[in-house]
Amino acid sequence: MEIFADKNQLKRLLINILDNAIKYTPPGGKISIDLRQQKDSADIDIADTGIGIPEKELPHIFDRFYRVDKSRSSIGFGLGLSIAQSIAVAHGGQIIARANVPQGTVFTISLPLKIK
Ligand SMILES: Nc1ncnc2c1ncn2[C@@H]1O[C@H](COP(=O)(O)OP(=O)(O)OP(=O)(O)O)[C@@H](O)[C@H]1O
Ligand SMILES: [Mg+2]
Numbered sequence: 001m002e003i004f005a006d007k008n009q010l011k012r013l014l015i016n017i018l019d020n021a022i023k024y025t026p027p028g029g030k031i032s033i034d035l036r037q038q039k040d041s042a043d044i045d046i047a048d049t050g051i052g053i054p055e056k057e058l059p060h061i062f063d064r065f066y067r068v069d070k071s072r073s074s075i076g077f078g079l080g081l082s083i084a085q086s087i088a089v090a091h092g093g094q095i096i097a098r099a100n101v102p103q104g105t106v107f108t109i110s111l112p113l114k115i116k
Contacts, residue, residue, distance in 0.1 A: 014044075021050065024051050029049040052105055
């Protein structure tokens with residue numbers, strides 16, 4: 001599968017999501033990366049077994065400077081996800097977050113497949 005993307009922006013997008021997965025997953029947890037080809041998009045799942053995000057916070061996490069309460073003790077500005085989302089959107093894609101079962105978070109990055 002092929003996508004058409006800016007190399008540095010794509011790197012920044014992936015680093016921002018992975019940085020969170022590592023930062024918000026305590027030692028002993030698991031982070032997995034999975035790539036799937038869909039009809040019109042390449043979908044990358046980055047799943048962790050970390051502290052998770054309460055359902056009611058999910059609609060806000062892509063806002064600039066937004067940080068979920070319980071993670072405020074760790075270092076960050078609340079910018080990583082808003083940057084990642086703008087990069088995905090600039091490429092015609094999107095990022096969605098949902099709860100992982102039984103614990104943690106899954107981020108799905110969808111980017112349109114290259115038109116042949
Ligand atoms: N994998 C995750 N597990 C749990 N919470 C997360 C995860 N990813 C993001 N969050 C929550 O969403 C908030 C926003 O994430 P974002 O990456 O934008 O900011 P940050 O990590 O706090 O700071 P920055 O990325 O600017 O260093 C985080 O503060 C955290 O509360
Ligand atoms: Mg971050």
